[in-house]
Amino acid sequence: MATLSEIVLYPIKSCAGISLRKAMVTRAGLMSEHIYDREWMVVDLSGVCLTQREHPRMALITPRIKLDTLELRAPGMLQLEIPLGLPHPEDASLIGVELWEEELKAYDCDATTAAWFSSFLGVPCRLARFHPDVVRLANPKWTKGVDAPTLFSDGYPILVTGTASLEDLNDKLGAKGRERIPMNRFRPNLVIDGIGAFEEDYAESLRAGELLLKPVKPCPRCPMPSIDQATGEFGPDPMDILQAYRAKAEVEGAICFGMNSIVLEGDGQQVEVGQEIEVELAF
Structure with a gap:
């Protein structure tokens, strides 16, 4: 029997996630305590997205949802609290941001928040929040025309992986005398136990x-799986092992792990760890 074994919400793109026992699944992605997955994003002073690809220390920025704030902690930094309520339109400061060549309108968080992120990452930057008036849709080529909204994800609202897929990779790493790696290297939202290795590819x-x-689409992997999420440093690197058997022709030979997914039915339904998952294969 397939079951849901992990639920992870990432309030800030490229920062640490929050492991949850239960969450709401919306068409735009996971939500908990009215906070969406990838609702915030760190940008440079030109508004361009910053990620762990260039700034691996972002993995060490750890969020926690409190009653009315998002608490952030990072090594050597005082904790920072960001209000969860959206700003009043008259007080809102707007900023233009760029995510993978898409230009979007966003809320600009305050100067104190900008200084905190700039100090920790060692580069001038700001924190932007997704604007509720913005409509950003996943690529209809892959969704087959279904409108699938998303916030600051790379392109799709939900990433699904399977426990057995990681076990398969770790077996191959072990056979080469390499260290095993945890699932957080791949930053999924939902992890399914009880299915075969990479069976999620064929669901x-x-x-x-x-x-x-x-x-709807295999998830091409950038160098981020090479970043240890506990240390914010590169290594050990699994990408050469994945290259040997996880290059997908349908995405121009990119190394893939996990499946980008969309909601067809049940917008706003709650899921919880241990819940049974019915998997229908595409053959």
Whole structure:
């Protein structure tokens, strides 16, 4: 029997995630305590997205949702608290941001927040928050025309991986005398136990109660799986092992791990760890 083994929300793109026992799944991605996955994003002074690819220390910025604030902690820094409520329109400061050549309108967080991130990352930057008026949709080529909104994700609202897929990779790493790596290297939202290695690649749909997810595109991997999420440093690197058997022709030979997924039914349904997942294969 397939079950949901992990749920992870990433309030700030490229920063640490929050492991949850339960969460709401919306068409735009996971949500908990009215906070969406990738609702915030760190940008440079030109508004261009910053990620762990260039700034691996972002992995050490750890969020926690409190009653009315998002608390952030990082080594050597005083904790920072960001209000969860959206700013009043008259007080809102707007900024233009760029995410993978998409130009979007966003809220600009305050100067104190900018100084905190700039100090920790060692580069002038600011924190932007997704603006609720903005509509950003996943690529219809892969969604087959289904409108799938997302916030500051790389392009799709939900990333699904399987426990057995990581076990398969770790077996191959172990056979080469290499260290095993944890699932957080791949930063999934939902992890499924009880299916075969990379079976998520061939799923037509994933059902959890009234929620119906459709995996639509293999997730190409950048260098981020090479970053130790506990130390914010590169290594050990699994990408050469993945290259040997996880290059996908349908995404121009990119190394893939996990499936980008969209919601077909059950927008707003809650899922929880241990819940049974019905997997329908596409053959």
